[in-house]
Amino acid sequence: MSQPELSNHPLHFAAAFGTGGLLSFMVLFNGTLAAYGSLFFASWVPHLTGSVAALLFLLVLRPKRAQAARPPLWVYLGGVSGAVTVMLTSATLNSALALSGTIALGLAGQMVFSLFADMRGLFGLPQRMPMWRDFVALALIIAGSLILIFFGSST
Amino acid sequence: MIFFAALAILAGVLVSLSRQINGRLALSTSAMESSFWNHLVGLVFITCVALAVGGLFAGEPAQAPWWAYLGGPVGVVFIAAGSWLIARIGAAQTALMIIAGQMISGVVLDIIMGAPGNMWARTLGVALILAGMWVAQGRKP
Numbered sequence: 001m002s003q004p005e006l007s008n009h010p011l012h013f014a015a016a017f018g019t020g021g022l023l024s025f026m027v028l029f030n031g032t033l034a035a036y037g038s039l040f041f042a043s044w045v046p047h048l049t050g051s052v053a054a055l056l057f058l059l060v061l062r063p064k065r066a067q068a069a070r071p072p073l074w075v076y077l078g079g080v081s082g083a084v085t086v087m088l089t090s091a092t093l094n095s096a097l098a099l100s101g102t103i104a105l106g107l108a109g110q111m112v113f114s115l116f117a118d119m120r121g122l123f124g125l126p127q128r129m130p131m132w133r134d135f136v137a138l139a140l141i142i143a144g145s146l147i148l149i150f151f152g153s154s155t
Numbered sequence: 156m157i158f159f160a161a162l163a164i165l166a167g168v169l170v171s172l173s174r175q176i177n178g179r180l181a182l183s184t185s186a187m188e189s190s191f192w193n194h195l196v197g198l199v200f201i202t203c204v205a206l207a208v209g210g211l212f213a214g215e216p217a218q219a220p221w222w223a224y225l226g227g228p229v230g231v232v233f234i235a236a237g238s239w240l241i242a243r244i245g246a247a248q249t250a251l252m253i254i255a256g257q258m259i260s261g262v263v264l265d266i267i268m269g270a271p272g273n274m275w276a277r278t279l280g281v282a283l284i285l286a287g288m289w290v291a292q293g294r295k296p
Contacts, residue, residue, distance in 0.1 A: 007243050008292065012243055019233060020252065021260035022232060023253060024264055025225075029224070037212065044202065045226070048227065063186070066184060071182075078176035078189070079196035085166045088169070097156075106166050108167060110167035113172065113246075114250045117246045118246050123179045125182075134294065141283070144284035145258045148284075153271070
């Protein structure tokens with residue numbers, strides 16, 4: 001399978017940073033839905049409108065398929081993993097962990113598994129060994145995030 | 156407590172897992188097609204669980220402001236971007252930069268919306284995150 005080259009292009013970093021900004025708006029929009037309806041509803045609606053929006057994008061943009069061969073069926077299950085995430089966090093939000101604990105532990109799980117996946121090149125994605133620089137960046141960004149999560153919104 | 160902590164960690168693992176699987180699908184198709192399947196398969200799954208558990212339309216969802224319904228299209232771009240980036244800068248860098256972007260934009264949104272907050276903590280947190288991004292960006296591929 002042909003893979004794109006791993007890069008350290010500043011534009012890619014900027015794009016990922018901007019993508020994180022989108023997440024803030026999703027949390028605001030979907031969180032507001034959850035304040036009025038059920039947590040199921042707050043996840044069901046964006047999946048429904050998202051499916052329609054993605055279909056429209058596909059019809060308008062008509063992106064080229066990277067490969068003619070059909071990929072294995074399991075690659076279509078990413079959405080299940082995402083939906084289970086919502087259900088898990090709705091359980092932990094109402095526990096003693098509350099929002100800050102849920103986010104902080106979620107960041108930890110996400111980073112550890114991402115590093116593991118990079119080192120092994122899981123799921124046919126390119127392998128990428130972390131360097132000392134990556135761990136310094138990780139420590140700084142996670143430290144800053146934890147300060148914002150636990151101290152940023154209290155007066 | 157330990158049970159809920161494990162669930163919260165698992166939720167983070169699943170965020171990364173989902174991005175990797177979608178990234179793999181994007182390698183075979185395209186980032187937007189990957190985002191489409193992510194939403195459609197997720198929709199079918201949530202519908203099945205909601206039908207089994209019940210209470211999908213509980214509360215007063217019709218009272219929500221119209222803009223609260225815009226999360227779906229934003230999510231489409233979010234999933235497509237993550238699927239595209241993960242094969243190019245790796246799972247860890249993608250996750251780290253998305254976290255940085257979410258945290259800093261969250262502070263900006265809070266300030267714009269007038270949410271109360273500790274200015275010192277906000278300044279220190281944002282400064283540490285920016286320093287981390289600067290370090291990460293200097294890496295050789």
